[in-house]
Amino acid sequence: MSATTIEGRAAWEQWRHSRFDHVTAPDGIAAATSTTWLTSGNALAIPGLPGEWIDRDGTAVRIDTDPQIELTPGTELTIGTLVVRTLVRDGLIALRVFDPEAPSRVLLAGIDAFDYDPAWVITGQFRAVTESIAINRADGAVTRDRLAGLVQATVDGHQVQLVALPLPGDHALIPFADTTNASLTQQFRFLEIDITEESGAVELDFNRAHLPPCAFADHYLCPLPPPENRLPVDIRAGETRRVLVQ
Secondary structure: OOHHHHHHHHHHHHHHHHHHHHHOOOOOHHHEEEEEEOOOOOOEEOOOOOOEEEEEOOEEEEOOOOOOEEEOOOOEEEEOOEEEEEEEEOOEEEEEEEOOOOHHHHOEEEEEEOOOOHHHEEEEEEEEOOOEEEEEEOOOOEEEEEOOEEEEEEEOOEEEEEEEEEEOOOEEEEEEEOOOEOOOEOOOEEEEEEOOOOOOEEEEEHHHOEOOHHHOOOOOOOEOOOHHHEOOOOOOOOEEEEEEOO
């Protein structure tokens, strides 16, 4: 085993530990218990959350307190052991509740993955674009999303052009499906890439392909892979399935 492979495996194992810690944090991905879209008309009671909430000009407002509690997009509130975060889609605001006692968190024992394989670290070429496309979402909605760019690469002998969505900072997200889905892997997966290189070169490390949030709880709006990202190959790298307590 080469020194490069040993270093790559060590970094991957550290990533695996960090990833599980992130997913299983008290307010982590697996702790989500609801996502509720607010209206500007009737105030709503949200399961497990005190009070009644309404959308007031793009701000989530709890109306049964004095003074009223207001949460603007991107903010959060701690109520006892619960964490409440706001999110916005197409001008509508929602509240997502995280509970450390959520069964989806408490019963999560691990995340299975294929063994590390340096052959699945692939170099691609990123090209920024300004267009937007229709993206199907895990909750059944269809949104119009701006792209970060397109990535050309050779994946298991296939020339592909992958759609990448923007992430904060100099990063992008590639939602992808492959022929391991439903048999060896739980569902489609996510791959994050760094797009800082001026040359456009990007590293596609499929060892770090991970399950989307909606694989852990039914309260996320994950983008589904567009047709360009549905690959006709077995990508035997990255996370495969969540493991639940028996």
